[in-house]
Amino acid sequence: MSKVIVIDDEPFILMMIEDKLQRAGIKVITLRESVNAMPVIKNEHPDLIILDWMMPELSGIELCKMIKSNPAISNIPVFMLTAKGQEADEQLGFRSGVTRYITKPFSPKSLLEMVEETIGRSQPSK
Numbered sequence: 001m002s003k004v005i006v007i008d009d010e011p012f013i014l015m016m017i018e019d020k021l022q023r024a025g026i027k028v029i030t031l032r033e034s035v036n037a038m039p040v041i042k043n044e045h046p047d048l049i050i051l052d053w054m055m056p057e058l059s060g061i062e063l064c065k066m067i068k069s070n071p072a073i074s075n076i077p078v079f080m081l082t083a084k085g086q087e088a089d090e091q092l093g094f095r096s097g098v099t100r101y102i103t104k105p106f107s108p109k110s111l112l113e114m115v116e117e118t119i120g121r122s123q124p125s126k
Helices: 011-023 037-044 060-068 087-095 108-118
Strands: 003-007 027-031 048-052 078-082 100-103
Touching (some): 003 011, 003 037, 027 037, 087 100
Parallel strands (some): 048 078, 078 100
16 A cells, blocks of 8 residues: 655645545555654655645745655655745745645645556556
């Protein structure tokens, strides 16, 4: 079973993504704090990480840089989910190691399709 870690401080976003991915048969681990995410990521070694950029204490960009600088987990794809839609923000995201840059608001169906494409699943979504 594929596994995705979703890190966002907005409970509604977490629930919406968790519901959509679980219905597609993907195991989802949700975290509301980025500051404590590294041990979970190292322990769980997910197929994909979905991060919010703007979080208290440790931004999604900072966490992405930490992930990409750790050889044990640097190969895990990272989606940045953010309200920051400026081109400069997107470029910073990609320079930080982001695989996909998704601006809010977003379509849960489109997100699921991107997740399935990235983790190598092409099953019809529900």
